[in-house]
Amino acid sequence: MIVDQLVLDKKSSKSHYTSDKNSEKPIRSVAKAVSWRFIGTMDTLLISYLLTGKVVLAASIASIDFITKMVLYFFHERIWNKISWGKTK
Template sequence: MILDLPLKKFFVSKKGQDTNFKSLIKSISWRIVGTIDTMVISYFVTGQLVMAISIGSVEVVTKIFLYYLHERVWENATRTTKKHEQEAELVRS
């Protein structure tokens, strides 16, 4: 609780949107989970631990990058929608 406010500035911008840093951290943590899943599935399919680790090692790098891009696209898409909603609200006032 004490660290809540100091840490929040790293994850949420002044406008209340997710920061690039938060998207990066989410990308990395999700990839850890996803890579473990890929390795387990690869092991069950191939029966070879080395092959499973190789597959997981390759996909972790590409999917961190792809998820980060995906996250930023969604953040920009929702920001645009919120901007239009705010403009419409000002017009109605």
């Protein structure tokens, strides 16, 4: 969205943005949370393993990290979706 606002003229970008800004449903936030947490969890797993040298401990840390941060991200995303700051009307 940011790129097309910078590249395209304001009129076509604004109409596209207006039609898109209210279309995000909670299931999209869930999908984004899961995909992002997969990437983040792989990072946590690797770092935990490098620090502890133990696969089981690293997997435990990564599992807890996956669940808690996915839930936090979901609510963060939903709250930001309700905030009108930065959206054009």
